[in-house]
Each structure stands twice: as structure tokens, then as C-alpha cells.
Amino acid sequence: MAKSKTAKESLAITTHHVLPNDTNNLGNLFGGRLLEWMDIIASISAHRHCKRVVVTASVNNVAFAKSITHGSIVTLEAKVSRSFNSSMEVFIDVWVEDPVTGERKKSNEAIYTFVAVDQHGAPLVVPELIPESTEEKLRFEGALRRKQLSLILAGKMKPEEATELKALFLK
Numbered sequence: 001m002a003k004s005k006t007a008k009e010s011l012a013i014t015t016h017h018v019l020p021n022d023t024n025n026l027g028n029l030f031g032g033r034l035l036e037w038m039d040i041i042a043s044i045s046a047h048r049h050c051k052r053v054v055v056t057a058s059v060n061n062v063a064f065a066k067s068i069t070h071g072s073i074v075t076l077e078a079k080v081s082r083s084f085n086s087s088m089e090v091f092i093d094v095w096v097e098d099p100v101t102g103e104r105k106k107s108n109e110a111i112y113t114f115v116a117v118d119q120h121g122a123p124l125v126v127p128e129l130i131p132e133s134t135e136e137k138l139r140f141e142g143a144l145r146r147k148q149l150s151l152i153l154a155g156k157m158k159p160e161e162a163t164e165l166k167a168l169f170l171k
Contacts, residue, residue: 029068045078046114082143086123
């Protein structure tokens, strides 16, 4: 098994300026462009965690909470929130900065899953993740429940086997 790593070691940050070709008729950033940016930064984060080729396994959640307007400065921050055998959940926070005032606000977030693969596309074992901050610990704990829910919905796990998920309803 590979050496354990912290979420900080997987941190990836990128910044974009929202230009006219990035926007729709309302002058807002295309959702698809934001998804592209999130997929790229999340893959870099996953790669930093395991130092292997990674592929997007799923886009588990995307919250388009606030529109992002033309001229905005967008910063995406991605960190692995939990690793499993060969997969990694990556949390992406999207921040928007007003170019005039410099005020920065969280606008969107997403959760992606990546799998480390070898040169033939076969899954590889990835390092364990050690959460440190309160936010990292909350995301780490939630990752197992999110994984169990995904497995149930895909028919790969029986609901009664999802102990972490069941615990939410039995308290």
C-alpha cells in the first residue's frame, strides 16, 4: 500500500477570467465551461494524491448556486476528500472575485470521483487520505455515505449493507 497523504498534498488551484466566448446570451458563464474547468482541476488534484494516471469515474454532484458573470475572476480549488481502494473523491470549491472590489464569494461546488489506472486501464491502489482540518474531516466522513448511496443506486450494494448511510436514519 502506498504511503498515506493529507488533503493539502492534493490541493490544486486554478484561476480563470470569464471572457465573452465563455458566456451565454445572458452574459453568464456557460455551465459546461465550468464543468470542464472543474474536471481538469479535479483530475490534477487526484493525480497529485496518487501520482498515477487518473480517469473521471463520475460527476457525483454539481451545485450551480450562483451565476458567474462576464468579467468575473473565477478560482477553483480542488482537494481529495477521501480515497478508497482505487478511487478518490475530489471536492471542488468555486470562488468568484469581483474584478473591481476584489470581494471574493463562494459561488459553486462539485464532487467528482476519479480512478487511478495503469497503462492498460486497470485500476490501481491509491494512498490512504488523512484528513486534518474540521472541514476535511466532515468531507471525509460524508464521502463514505456518498459512495454507499452511489453503489446502492447502481445496484452494486444492498441498502442493508450501507452501514454508514443507515446510521443517518437510525439515530
